[in-house]
Amino acid sequence: MDRIRIAGGKRLNGSIPISGAKNATLPLMIASLLTDQTLILDNVPRLADVGLLQRILSNHGVDVMTGGKRPGETQYDGQTLHISAERVIDTTAPYELVSRMRASFWVIAPLLARMGEAKVSLPGGCAIGTRPVDLLIMALERLGADIDIDGGYVVARAKNGLKGGEINFPKVTVGGTHTALMAAALANGTTVIENAAREPEIKDVADCLNKMGAKINGAGSSQIVVEGVSKLNGARHRVLPDRIETGTYAMAVAMTGGDVMLENARAELLQEGLDVLAAAGLEYNETNRGLRVARNGGALKPVEVTTQPFPGFPTDLQAQLMALMTCASGTSRITETIFENRFMHVQELVRFGARIQLDGETATIEGVDKLKGAPVMATDLRASVSLVIAALAADGETMVNRVYHLDRGFERLEDKLSACGAEIERIVG
Numbered sequence: 001m002d003r004i005r006i007a008g009g010k011r012l013n014g015s016i017p018i019s020g021a022k023n024a025t026l027p028l029m030i031a032s033l034l035t036d037q038t039l040i041l042d043n044v045p046r047l048a049d050v051g052l053l054q055r056i057l058s059n060h061g062v063d064v065m066t067g068g069k070r071p072g073e074t075q076y077d078g079q080t081l082h083i084s085a086e087r088v089i090d091t092t093a094p095y096e097l098v099s100r101m102r103a104s105f106w107v108i109a110p111l112l113a114r115m116g117e118a119k120v121s122l123p124g125g126c127a128i129g130t131r132p133v134d135l136l137i138m139a140l141e142r143l144g145a146d147i148d149i150d151g152g153y154v155v156a157r158a159k160n161g162l163k164g165g166e167i168n169f170p171k172v173t174v175g176g177t178h179t180a181l182m183a184a185a186l187a188n189g190t191t192v193i194e195n196a197a198r199e200p201e202i203k204d205v206a207d208c209l210n211k212m213g214a215k216i217n218g219a220g221s222s223q224i225v226v227e228g229v230s231k232l233n234g235a236r237h238r239v240l241p242d243r244i245e246t247g248t249y250a251m252a253v254a255m256t257g258g259d260v261m262l263e264n265a266r267a268e269l270l271q272e273g274l275d276v277l278a279a280a281g282l283e284y285n286e287t288n289r290g291l292r293v294a295r296n297g298g299a300l301k302p303v304e305v306t307t308q309p310f311p312g313f314p315t316d317l318q319a320q321l322m323a324l325m326t327c328a329s330g331t332s333r334i335t336e337t338i339f340e341n342r343f344m345h346v347q348e349l350v351r352f353g354a355r356i357q358l359d360g361e362t363a364t365i366e367g368v369d370k371l372k373g374a375p376v377m378a379t380d381l382r383a384s385v386s387l388v389i390a391a392l393a394a395d396g397e398t399m400v401n402r403v404y405h406l407d408r409g410f411e412r413l414e415d416k417l418s419a420c421g422a423e424i425e426r427i428v429g
């Protein structure tokens with residue numbers, strides 16, 4: 001398994017290209033199942049999860065062609081995928097694939113909407129929580145699906161097609177909202193989704209579905225109305241920039257000090273996160289090239305944050321913020337309200353000398369003057385990058401093990417950071 005070696009203490013200066021958003025790319029690829037024509041996606045990040053989803057989709061008979069580099073493209077330009085689900089040859093998504101990437105469970109909605117049936121393995125839990133899918137199933141039932149759970153699989157049927165209906169989510173769920181949107185797009189009649197997730201990736205997927213001929217209004221707000229249509233067509237869509245990658249690198253600059261242009265980043269995708277980072281001492285301003293972030297001198301200030309659904313502070317930046325706060329000049333508090341077990345990074349940060357106390361869903365962080373490099377273990381995608389942030393400012397050398405977690409969601413992380421002066425290298429093996 002690859003490892004990443006970091007020698008801390010280097011400031012970050014230069015520019016980092018922000019890739020297309022993983023959490024928009026995955027549902028956009030899944031949306032290709034809704035049409036027999038070709039969906040073209042631009043600015044797709046080169047991530048392990050994208051490669052795995054290509055394999056999962058091919059299991060259903062989907063052809064995915066990766067467009068080659070065009071003249072003048074730099075190594076960081078996202079890739080273009082041509083995705084054709086002309087004929088769906090299999091409506092089953094097997095356990096051995098779904099268990100490796102939970103979002104692949106979302107294929108249940110387009111398979112059911114287009115083919116009238118789907119048999120998709122329950123995804124099982126993961127490091128950060130039990131991650132149930134009861135609300136995704138509820139949404140499909142509200143649109144007329146018959147659902148059985150059989151041998152660890154969700155068996156869904158809608159022989160006469162799905163019907164528009166009312167879906168009222170008791171709690172905000174991104175996957176639930178994606179599922180409801182894709183099923184409703186081809187349902188017969190009107191669907192109203194209440195308490196919908198407002199994440200920018202939801203709106204990005206809805207914009208693409210509308211290009212394909214769907215009739216969706218209100219995406220990005222908590223009420224979405226969908227007029228079902230009988231057929232969707234091919235389209236071309238550019239994936240929006242990754243707000244979690246943006247926030248992650250902004251925190252890396254806040255941690256080491258320096259001045260970096262985050263190319264293609266958009267502040268409105270991450271406003272709450274940027275407000276928190278400004279309170280902690282990071283300067284930022286928007287330019288036509290992206291988001292410029294800097295911290296020159298001035299101590300890191302402690303903050304109090306509770307994770308919330310968008311537009312609140314994102315749970316996917318919680319571990320990264322905790323790493324940053326280990327060196328703040330005072331006491332910080334971070335409360336995680338979205339997932340029940342998303343503090344796996346705490347024990348690893350303590351290995352750097354961080355002082356963190358856990359009390360239920362709240363972590364209290366006493367800032368220290370300096371962290372010391374140490375061998376640490378990555379446990380999940382966002383926790384692993386919090387260890388990189390800590391290592392960038394720690395005295396001495398850090399070895400981050402199990403970096404396959406990193407590769408799921410951060411494209412060329414070590415290249416992007418070393419281009420700005422970090423002493424970081426991947427040790428293959």
Ligand code: EPZ
Nearest residue numbers: 023103131132133134135136172173174175176338339381
């Ligand atoms: C999406 O996961 C993201 N993944 C997650 O990012 C992100 O952390 C999460 O949304 C919250 O923003 C992708 O977009 C691929 P949820 P999702 O349904 O849809 C509970 C990353 O690091 N819930 O919004 O699975 C659930 O347990 C990943 O990129 C139910 O109870 O999250 C959680 O407590 C990690 N029943 C809460 O809702 C359900 O049927 C929010 O989950 C569904 C969810």
